[in-house]
Amino acid sequence: MQLLELVDHYRHSSLWHPRSWQSYPAAQQPEWESQAGIGAVTEQLGRMPGLVGPSEIELLKQQISDAGVGGCFILQGGDCAERFQDCREGLIRGKIRILMQMALVIGYAGRKPIVPIGRMAGQYAKPRSEPHEFTANGEVLPIFRGESVNSFEATANGRRSDPLRLLQAYHTSGATLNFIRMLMGTGFGDLQNLDAWDLGTLKNGSMWKRYEQIAQGLRDALAFISSVGGRKSDLTLRGYGIKDFFVSHEALLLPYEQALTRFSPETGRYYNLSAHMLWIGDRTRKLGGAHVEYCRGVGNPIGIKVSADTNIEELVEVIHRINPHNETGKVTLITRLGFSHVKEKLPQLIEAVRTAGLFVTWSVDPMHGNTVRTSEGRKTRRFEAIVEELQFSFAVHRESGSVLGGVHLEMTSDDVTECTGGTAGVSDEGLESRYETWCDPRLNGGQSLEIAFVIASCLRNEHNQNLI
DSSP states (O other), rough: OOOHHHOOOOTTTOOOOOGGGGGSSSTOOOOSOOOHHHHHHHHHTTTTTOSOOOOHHHHHHHHHHHHHTTTTEEEEEEOOOOGGGSSSHHHHHHHHHHHHHHHHHHHHHOOOOOOEEEEOOOOOOOSSSEEEHHHHHHSSSEEOOOOOOOOSSSSSTTTTTTHHHHHHHHHHHHHHHHHHHHHHTTTTTTTGGGGGGGGGGGGGGGGHHHHHHHHHHHHHHHHHHHHHTOGGGGOBBTTTSSSSSSSEEEEHHHHHHHHEEEETTTTTEETTTTOEEEOOOOOOOOOOSSHHHHHTTTHHHHHHEEETTTHHHHHHHHHHHHHOOOOOSEEEEEEEEOOHHHHHHHHHHHHHHHHHOOEEEEOOOOOGEEEOTTTTEEEEEBHHHHHHHHHHHHHHHHHHHHOOOEEEEEEESOOOSSBBTTTTTTTTTGGSSSSSSSSSSSBOHHHHHHOOOOOOOOOOHHHHHHHO
């Protein structure tokens, strides 16, 4: 079916229900070892409580809408692919800490409230370029698709697509989210707890001194407020950072997403209650595909990844399809163009969306479009390329009269060596020191904080431009 035929078909097809995606081709779905098993698992999931609530989802959607007009800034980040074994207090706390520190830097220096969205509590599945891989001994195995599907262990048994893993994903997501809520509910986001955000080895990095200057300025402000009768206990990062913490994942495994979809009598809408925000990727946002069909029916904010080879005409129709009522905060376009394509491609995208009269919030993913391989075949990302895509994106939006409302990063608080460059000077040879990701390379804690200062500088320039 040609594009115009698809558009006409969709514009005259308004019926939706949580299973309507099943009538469309679904990309990136595993071949489950048992169809009866996947049916039984999704039926069980359908009886379980949602992990988030409709009111939280609507709150995030309002904040994303605000980010679209420059009222705040979205900081979305976390692991490329979460691991079940990382559902541990220390590791979760570390991820929240680095996001808080980044929020503090970006918010304080950039004069913007921050909307934190973790790639957490559900990011257990990944799309892959190839369905199979070759082992060192020449054996052909199904590719690792994330722990919701199969094991990282490169064996025939480990790479079985096991439906029971979806139950483990649900329970692990719930445990992670419960711990996050406990942290936030007990004051972990209070500015008076700045000293509790120590990340150990991060203190040895060159960015720590700059971070400490901001932190000390806030400590002095808190002391002054206290001295004149103010209550420090009332102060959180509401002004420059974290007020609420949201979670997100890629809406990839549609049987799982369908099972966690619920109807809210209060709003008269369906919501996916496995996460506050969902996104669809470059491989799954086809106009005639099942993922677009599913996402158009849920009330959650939806991110759409946009690459350099995106068909802009089709993208506009995808946005129409997902957001037929042009609701603000519903769609976030997350550009992942690669630093060398930003100046050419991004103005075309901005103009097409503006001409179509579409309300979207713009974000940038400077990671995926800048993935390269070393001479040894190791996948990495150059820190300098990530910075350039960020800076170019801010500049293009400013020149186009648009607003860049957020950033989407694959990152960790750990001292890994997966992306080269930055002030830490990770080299190609140094990647093997602590290359721990099971999928794509992540910024480490020091590089993440360095990126926060880059974003803050760009936002400060935007702020100063507005004052002129």
